[in-house]
Amino acid sequence: MSAESTYADWIAVAYRDRRLCAWAMAGEGTVRAQADTALTGDSGVEEALIALLDPWLGQAQIPVIGAGLGSADGAWPALPVVAVPAKPLDLLPVATACSDPRLRLWRIPGLSQAEPADLMTGDETRIAGFLAANPSFDGVMCLLGLRTCWVHVSAEEVVSFQTSLTGELFQDLSLGDSLRDAVAAPRMDMAAYGEAVTETLSRPERLAQRLFSLRAAHLLHGLSPEAARGRLAGLLIGAELAATRPYWLGQAVAIAGAQDLVALYASALRGQGVSPLCLEAGLLTQVGLTRYHAAIQEPGP
Amino acid sequence: MSAESTYADWIAVAYRDRRLCAWAMAGEGTVRAQADTALTGDSGVEEALIALLDPWLGQAQIPVIGAGLGSADGAWPALPVVAVPAKPLDLLPVATACSDPRLRLWRIPGLSQAEPADLMTGDETRIAGFLAANPSFDGVMCLLGLRTCWVHVSAEEVVSFQTSLTGELFQDLSLGDSLRDAVAAPRMDMAAYGEAVTETLSRPERLAQRLFSLRAAHLLHGLSPEAARGRLAGLLIGAELAATRPYWLGQAVAIAGAQDLVALYASALRGQGVSPLCLEAGLLTQVGLTRYHAAIQEPGP
Structure with missing residues (x-):
């Protein structure tokens, strides 16, 4: 997008089922553009992320908020996980150093469950997106893809999942x-x-x-x-x-x-x-990431 | 093996789990040599069979008795199957035209079961090999590989399988x-x-x-x-x-x-x-194929 840097205010990213999806966001919730790519066995997540976002990047650094972003084969530290019961809307994005200085990257922590051992990375953001509009939901969310995650939700909390x-x-x-x-x-x-x-x-x-x-x-x-x-x-x-x-x-x-x-x-x-x-x-993910973006304390310009 | 054609009298072949195994046999049961090859997605069974056997072939035509040999992607007619209950030792090898004139090919029919729908191609020969030495066996055979076949055997018959x-x-x-x-x-x-x-x-x-x-x-x-x-x-x-x-x-x-x-x-x-x-x-297969070979009425020289 050349040197102009007002095209997007920030970028929302989600990684699930070996696909990386990105939305160029203006303000809190307007989608300016959307892009996605499939990761093959060999490509690293960080490398794929930079290539996917490149057309949207200008000279200024841009905030990127990502769900489901693991350690990217060691490029980033291990993704923190929070043990359930936990409130998805209370998760705090973790600032992560990225090899491309144009990105100011935050990753959303995942959720973990000790027994039965289980791990959620990415779906916490879908849940947050749903709870943002339906805070009183009490029941079960079923999040589909290459894996299915069944989540017991009550009082804005993930109680357990499978x-x-x-x-x-x-x-x-x-x-x-x-x-x-x-x-x-x-x-x-x-x-x-x-x-x-x-x-x-x-x-x-x-x-x-x-x-x-x-x-x-x-x-x-x-x-x-x-x-x-x-x-x-x-x-x-x-x-x-x-x-x-x-x-x-x-x-x-x-x-x-x-x-x-x-x-x-x-x-x-x-x-x-x-x-x-x-x-x-996709909509739940966008809404969830928009909530997480709003919670980030941006440094002054 | 050059033009000499007494090295092997016949060749036993079995195809299972995408591996083709062959034994160069002398008389009824002596193994002179053994070879095997894995089939990749693209290679046809007939082509792989000819390549595998080539070092053993002389100028004379040699009988080849094969278990588990399907239609080889259309190179051969569909393999006949016999509905259970059926006696594996009574199966009759089927003469099959092969594109290489050095091979006189016979294929062993498979077994089929209407309900629950099931199909056995190759394991009937393992069962025949076992029953040749243990004709009074009454019980269950469990034949392992990429697929498992459970077979109820009684009075030399396959009663049902799964x-x-x-x-x-x-x-x-x-x-x-x-x-x-x-x-x-x-x-x-x-x-x-x-x-x-x-x-x-x-x-x-x-x-x-x-x-x-x-x-x-x-x-x-x-x-x-x-x-x-x-x-x-x-x-x-x-x-x-x-x-x-x-x-x-x-x-x-x-x-x-x-x-x-x-x-x-x-x-x-x-x-x-x-x-x-x-x-x-492997031994069961050899014994089974040896039994089938003995049952073939060879044409005169």
């Missing part, structure tokens, strides 16, 4: 040698999805066998890729819902994530008598 | 982004393995959450990679044992596979009061 690898399992299995051909479809059959959710919810211990059965049903019975893809998603999400039943049963549930994933979880939960609130995750 | 993707899940997860660092160890801690087996056997529905917990325990509590690797194997094998309990509970169990994998399953089963017989899978 992370599952469901999205990553779906990705690995749908691209892996055994099932790739069976589930190669751009869409999934939602009826097959719903049946598979019900099956695994009632017999979750049969997951590994049912997964292989997709391949056999494809080869033997000509199960369509759309139906097989729906079944794969249903088997994995059903198993997750079986494991997290104490979280969602009889609770107010708010789901946030990409639209298609939110639709899958919402449909499965409705089948269990739960009527979830569906939220857009 | 395949799980456990080995493939272990491989995908231990190399995937979430857990790679946590489980990067050359060995696994067997105490951690045993505990994880017990945990999942009693609460199999918590698998996806416990998997993620490995990463958190590594980062938060400094869980050693050896212990995390043991736990990962234990969680997956425990879940499989929970799903296959009707197969192994109170049965005579024979396990075959690579030595380290056999040791893991044997230890888990012993913890459940089962004393399995442990077998070497």
Whole structure:
């Protein structure tokens, strides 16, 4: 953006599911531009961050507030984590030295839970974004992506949480040698999805066998890729819902994530008598980071 | 081997877990040489087979008997499968045209099961190898690799079988982004393995959450990679044992596979009061293919 430095007042950044998203922000909440990039195995987070933000950088230093930013392969110190119970809106951004002097970087601490051992980096900001507008929410948030985080929220506090690898399992299995051909479809059959959710919810211990059965049903019975893809998603999400039943049963549930994933979880939960609130995750992140930005004591110019 | 063609009388071949293994055989059961190769995503099975066998081929055509050989990406017709119940020792090798005229190829049919849909290609030969020496075996065979096949055997028949993707899940997860660092160890801690087996056997529905917990325990509590690797194997094998309990509970169990994998399953089963017989899978395959070779009516010279 040349030498002009009023284009953005600050930059919001979030890292989740190996994607780095950035928003060029004006004032408290106006999005001027948006950019994102996928990180491959080799690229470091700091390097990717600088490359992503470069078009927005002028001569003046600009504040960058980031959620989910770990140690970037040693470029930064370990990200501090706060033990639950903890209030996401009270987390204090941590000033972090960045190798590019144009960035004045703050990172949002994560949350940790000792038993069962669990770690949240990034989703605390989505939760903060939701609580900023809904401070009296008492229930469970379900934050979706390559991992799912189920969070018990009460009185603005994260009381406990539980992370599952469901999205990553779906990705690995749908691209892996055994099932790739069976589930190669751009869409999934939602009826097959719903049946598979019900099956695994009632017999979750049969997951590994049912997964292989997709391949056999494809080869033997000509199960369509759309139906097989729906079944794969249903088997994995059903198993997750079986494991997290104490979280969602009889609770107010708010789901946030990409639209298609939110639709899958919402449909499965409705089948269990739960009527979830569906939220857009990117917006929650922006609102959360805007709150954290407002809390930073900027040094004078 | 130059033009000399008495080096091997025939060649035994088995394809499983994306590895092609071959044995140069003299008479009925003497192994003259052994070779194997891993198939990558792109290479076809027929091409890999010809390259692997080439050093053993002379001017005369040589019989090649293969287990687990599918359609080789269309190079061969679909492999016939026989519906269970079926006797592995009664399967008839199928003559298959090969693009290399030096090979006279026979493929061993697989087994299929309509409900639950399942498919076995290759393990029927291991079972035949075992039954050749133990025709009165009545119980369950557990055949290990990237997939596990549990097989109910009685009166020389495969009555039913059940395949799980456990080995493939272990491989995908231990190399995937979430857990790679946590489980990067050359060995696994067997105490951690045993505990994880017990945990999942009693609460199999918590698998996806416990998997993620490995990463958190590594980062938060400094869980050693050896212990995390043991736990990962234990969680997956425990879940499989929970799903296959009707197969192994109170049965005579024979396990075959690579030595380290056999040791893991044997230890888990012993913890459940089962004393399995442990077998070497390569030997079973050789014996099975030798039986099939003997059944072939060779054309005159």
